[in-house]
Amino acid sequence: MSSTPLSILKSVFGYSHFRLEQENSINAVLRGEDAFVLMPTGGGKSLCYQVPALCLSGLTVVISPLIALMKDQVDALVLNGVSAAVLNSSIPQHIQAQIIGQVGRGEIKLLYIAPERLFAEGFMGWLKQQNISLFAIDEAHCISQWGHDFRPEYLQLSVLKREFPKVPIIALTATADTITRKDIIEKLKILPKNVFVSSFNRANLRYFVEPKRKAYQRIKKIIEARPNESGIIYTLTRSSAESIALALAKDGISALPYHAGLDQEMRAKHQDMFLRDDVKIICATIAFGMGIDKSNVRFIIHHDLPKNIESYYQETGRAGRDGVQSDVILLFSGGDVIKLRSFCQIEDNPAQTRILVAKLQQMANYCEAHTCRRQWLMNYFGEQYEPPCNSCDVCLGERETIDGTVIAQKILSAIFRTNERYGGGYIVELLRGTSKVKLEHLNLKTFGIGKDIRDADWRFYIRELIARGIISKTDDEYPILKLNDKSYEILQGKQSIQLSKPAEPVEREARKPRTRDRKLNAAYDSDLFEKLRTLRYGIAKRENVPAFMILSDSTLIELATFLPMNMEDIRTISGFGTVKTEKYGQEFIHEITGYCQENNLKTKVENKLLFDHQVAKSEKRYEERKGTSNFDTRRTSLDMFRSGLSVIEIAAERLLGVGTIEGHLAFYIPSGEIVLEDIVTEEKAKAIRAVLRAQGWKKGESQRPIKDALGDEYSYGE
Ligand code: ADP
Ligand code: ZN
Numbered sequence: 244m245s246s247t248p249l250s251i252l253k254s255v256f257g258y259s260h261f262r263l264e265q266e267n268s269i270n271a272v273l274r275g276e277d278a279f280v281l282m283p284t285g286g287g288k289s290l291c292y293q294v295p296a297l298c299l300s301g302l303t304v305v306i307s308p309l310i311a312l313m314k315d316q317v318d319a320l321v322l323n324g325v326s327a328a329v330l331n332s333s334i335p336q337h338i339q340a341q342i343i344g345q346v347g348r349g350e351i352k353l354l355y356i357a358p359e360r361l362f363a364e365g366f367m368g369w370l371k372q373q374n375i376s377l378f379a380i381d382e383a384h385c386i387s388q389w390g391h392d393f394r395p396e397y398l399q400l401s402v403l404k405r406e407f408p409k410v411p412i413i414a415l416t417a418t419a420d421t422i423t424r425k426d427i428i429e430k431l432k433i434l435p436k437n438v439f440v441s442s443f444n445r446a447n448l449r450y451f452v453e454p455k456r457k458a459y460q461r462i463k464k465i466i467e468a469r470p471n472e473s474g475i476i477y478t479l480t481r482s483s484a485e486s487i488a489l490a491l492a493k494d495g496i497s498a499l500p501y502h503a504g505l506d507q508e509m510r511a512k513h514q515d516m517f518l519r520d521d522v523k524i525i526c527a528t529i530a531f532g533m534g535i536d537k538s539n540v541r542f543i544i545h546h547d548l549p550k551n552i553e554s555y556y557q558e559t560g561r562a563g564r565d566g567v568q569s570d571v572i573l574l575f576s577g578g579d580v581i582k583l584r585s586f587c588q589i590e591d592n593p594a595q596t597r598i599l600v601a602k603l604q605q606m607a608n609y610c611e612a613h614t615c616r617r618q619w620l621m622n623y624f625g626e627q628y629e630p631p632c633n634s635c636d637v638c639l640g641e642r643e644t645i646d647g648t649v650i651a652q653k654i655l656s657a658i659f660r661t662n663e664r665y666g667g668g669y670i671v672e673l674l675r676g677t678s679k680v681k682l683e684h685l686n687l688k689t690f691g692i693g694k695d696i697r698d699a700d701w702r703f704y705i706r707e708l709i710a711r712g713i714i715s716k717t718d719d720e721y722p723i724l725k726l727n728d729k730s731y732e733i734l735q736g737k738q739s740i741q742l743s744k745p746a747e748p749v750e751r752e753a754r755k756p757r758t759r760d761r762k763l764n765a766a767y768d769s770d771l772f773e774k775l776r777t778l779r780y781g782i783a784k785r786e787n788v789p790a791f792m793i794l795s796d797s798t799l800i801e802l803a804t805f806l807p808m809n810m811e812d813i814r815t816i817s818g819f820g821t822v823k824t825e826k827y828g829q830e831f832i833h834e835i836t837g838y839c840q841e842n843n844l845k846t847k848v849e850n851k852l853l854f855d856h857q858v859a860k861s862e863k864r865y866e867e868r869k870g871t872s873n874f875d876t877r878r879t880s881l882d883m884f885r886s887g888l889s890v891i892e893i894a895a896e897r898l899l900g901v902g903t904i905e906g907h908l909a910f911y912i913p914s915g916e917i918v919l920e921d922i923v924t925e926e927k928a929k930a931i932r933a934v935l936r937a938q939g940w941k942k943g944e945s946q947r948p949i950k951d952a953l954g955d956e957y958s959y960g961e
Contacts, residue, residue: 248273251297252290255323257820260859262287263441269294271437272377272413278437279383279428280415284560285538286441288415289316292379295413296353297325301376302346305355308382308394311514313355315536319792320353324822327353330360346373358396367406375410378403380431383414387426401430417560421625421882443556443624447563448571450616450635452609454703455546455574459490462544465572466496466524471773472541473517476526477558479547479582487546488526498524501531518789520780529554537789538565539796544572548579550586551602552609552623565795575610577667577706584720598887604718605885605916611710613637613743623916625878647742648733650696650704651713655726655734657689658714663725667709670724671701707742718920728932767803771838775799778834782827793827794818805851808836812848880907881916890922890960905960923961931961 248269252258261269263282268291271278282288296303307313313329320327328342328351345351360366380386386397403412414431418424428438453461462476478484481502491498499513499522510530516522518537525531543562549555555573563569580603587599605623612619615630615638622628631638657670661684665673672679675698676691684690693701705724708714713733715725732738776790776799783790798818807813813828839845883893893904911917919928934940934952950959 246298248294248298251294253820255297255325255820255822256290256294257323257814257816257818257823259815259817259855261290264439265291265294268413268437268439269298271439272411273298275409275411276437277412277431277433278414278439279431279433280413280439280441281424282415282417282441283443283445284417284557285445285564285566286417288381288417291415292377292413293320293325293353295377296379299376301374302349302351303353303377303379304370304375305353305379305381306358306361306400307355308357308385308397310357312536313357315789315792317353317355318788322786322788322792322823323820325353326351327355329355331357343369349374358394358400361403362396362399371406375407378407378410378412380412380414383416383427383431384418384423386430387423398430404432417557421879422886442626444617444621444626444628445560445563446634447566447568448559448634449568449639450559450620451570451572452575452616452636453572454699455576455579456699458546458574459487461574462487462546463491463494463496465542465544466491469542471776472523473520473537473539474524474542474544475531475540475558475561476524476544476546477531477549478526478528479579481528483546484526484528488524491524491526496524497522498526501525501527503528503530518791519783520790529558535561536564537561538791539567540564540569541567542570542572544574546574548573548575548583548610549606550583550599552605552620553602555606555609556620556624565791565797567796567800573610577607577702580604580607581721594887598885601885601887601921604918608710608916608918611706613707613710622911644741645744646739647704648736648739650742651708651733651740652736653689653693654701654705654708655714655730657687658724658726658730659734660684660687660689664723666721666723667702667705670705671698674701704742713740715920717925718918728936767800768806768838768844769803771806771835772799772803774834774838775802775831778830782830794823801851802831802835805848805854806835806839806844806846807848808832808839808846812846815848815851877907877910880904881911884908884917884921902958902960905958909960927957927961931957 246254248266249261252261263286264280265287268278268280272292272295278291280288280291282291292303292305305313305316307316310329310331310333313331317327317329326345328345330339330342334342342351342354346354361370380397380400383397385394386400387393403410412431412433414427414433416424416427418427428435455461466474476484476487478487481500481504484500484502485504488498488500499516501510501513501517505513513522513525514531514535517525518535540562543559545555545558549558559571562571583603584600587596587603589595589599609616609619609623615628615632616635617632617638618628618630633639653674654670657673658665661670661673669679671693673684673687673690674693674696676694680690705714709716709724712727713729715727715730716722717725726734729738733740779790779793779799783793786793795818798816801816801818802813805812805816807816809832810824810828813819813832814824819828880893884890890904890908905922908917908922912919923931931949931953934949938948938952940949946959950957
């Protein structure tokens, strides 16, 4: 071993300390052991194999499913002076031959290939003659059928261990769900002690959900509040991607569409323009993003509801990979849920259909939740999180509340008087007294008592009441509203209730980006930042690579914060490794010195050390807080339940009691992650409630008499 990991991190990549579980993963590999690394998008997985690759004497082979990404990674490495290459079928034969020659002479440190390459004619034989130090399997979830992106070629990777028993394997993924994780570990036979799970919290993202109203106008406002920033707008359909891009362009905003309906060449062109900052906004279907490593995407807008939390998290994860504060905004409408239901119907596969519907329901629950978004997401992924996060719409207190008791009573009484047989839409018609109300309901007291409140606002209130468990809702395709104990408390005036005020969304000021979530009064100079951004854009054009590859936005922010004015000082800035310092240092120093002279500013480079120290400390606290909650046993049950297994099946599979599993699942009911009716049938729930009421049972009292009254068909868990 020629250099230590830390010295490589500093000299090649220009970073001062390791993040999350990077160091532990690297050390495991350097001990010659296999490792499995779980980190969220943007966490820094690449360095977990790139650093060892440079410490070890031989070749590191990186297996990755995405050709576009491989090329970007290689370009980025080359900019840092690392000899890396990619072999794939899109590369001309003579260049391939050249690369093979270089590998043979030991001139290449990292070789990127697609999995199918391994099994191409003669390749394995050739590989065995090379001095291989490490295999890195990127996007390792592709090996699991449970994952969202299964690729059969990945299954064959299990031969690596047989063919190269002495070479360590490091597998990496950002997949969060426990079943997929377990499956990967089993398939690759990695020691449990070398499974490195980092927190999935993305501290630099701010989460917003708002009602979808006048969506286009809203999108335009969001973009206008963020001039010069790159953003992605996700839509469900090609046609809305197309029409939004067109409308934005007409309004003078630099935007292009991206979807599977465009031909290959056009797609590649639009993607490339986005990467290079030649266009600011991409309006895309989910076809966009898999191959995108652009680190300075500053916001993501979901124009339509994603199909499940996993997709949502992955798509929002594409913002702020560089650690700079970025916003993700979802425009939610209940209508989207109904629209998406039809996509969930898989012919002749009720089990699969059930999973998809349940996942969609989770997505809707998230939007309708009135608790910290970050906490909700972290719980979903099996982590604890203490709110407030101060960076989601809920914690930022963007909801104003009003006394909603009378409003709620009107809604509940409309449900009551129509015998709990209608959905939210009809209840609103009734309250507003429209012509759609049935003859038999025209005489009801509730008919037309809500004319003064807008249609959309009534719907908004109903959603909130459902989210807070004050109205129950059946799980049918067109859900029916039902009353429950909480409903009666409000109806009878025993309880009052505050409701969110449904206001027109107002544009919050696009706050200035700050580096990672760590405050150090390190407010940076935004004018200088713009100047540096322009300088970087020029260099990127000259070198013909995307600007974020030259230096990331977070590097520019550090420059505009600490104002280094000589070569020695600029080396301390994250992202300035040896090669980049030599290549671009002078140009940036020149720009900064000029600006500081004009504005009478002094360098603050001495603060940089303090800053790094703080960051390293909070990084550590983070890991400590995280504890071992990731492989939380409750979570495993939840994941299995979501994958379509029944309580009994889970109990059998996990060798645990039915009651235990029910306990696990019950934990998720208050947060809305599990809907009560998913575990207990509606009839049973009704019967149980009736007995509880009849016996006047209170929390904490023995459950025995209730169980006895109900009989053997009911379990304690139920
Ligand atoms: P992932 O593959 O997990 O999505 P990347 O490997 O692309 O993430 O890293 C995301 C960004 O974070 C990159 O710009 C990378 O250079 C940066 N990064 C990674 N590790 C560190 C570190 N220890 N210090 C500072 N920046 C880092
Ligand atoms: Zn929050």
